[in-house]
Amino acid sequence: MAIAAIPKLTYEEFRQLPEDGKRYELIHGEVHLTPSPATRHQCVSQNLSSSLGPFVIKNALGELWTAPLDVRLSHDTAVQPDLIFVSKARANIIQENYIDGAPDLVVEILSPSTAAHDRATKLTLYAEAGVPEVWLLDPLAKTVxxxxxxxxxxxxxxxxxGDQKLSSSQFPEPVSRLGIASYRTLRFSGPLLNLLRRFPS
Structure with missing residues (x-):
């Protein structure tokens, strides 16, 4: 008995799927379930957003979002980066329910369950769409x-x-000093503070 092929979807069709409380991405027409983030991942995301967000607003640089928010990269591909920055000059790609095109910067927070997907599949998608800059944050390896x-x-x-500077073409000054104080703490200073709070051993 032949098994019917699962039809590939456009982004418009993908958006019509019923909500079930889970996170999905559309990659070349195929629907992929995204694992729920761990507490460490969420803490990094929240602290990064709460630190970088005011810096972006104060300097009128553009808009900043965190997942879940779709970024439509093509007619059949939409992903949800952990953090999204769209410059003021490109505000036209901001739609009511999604970002329609390549953001100026995306940030992916790596975890054991997503690192391979983020480094291989998603980086390829970002390059194909023309995303000019990507940050990969690894809380366990304590690197950016x-x-x-x-x-x-x-x-x-x-x-x-360690105690180094991170320069970005998206911001008017370096994102100041990156400090990694201990196994449990990853932090930025300057506009980014307390990126990862302390966790118990």
């Missing part, structure tokens, strides 16, 4: 990678660990 799009692929612009 700043990637810049050169042609059709990303090059590592900065790989940081």
């Amino acid at each position: 990678e700043g990637l810049k799009l050169e042609g059709k692929k990303y090059l590592v612009d900065a790989a940081l660990a």
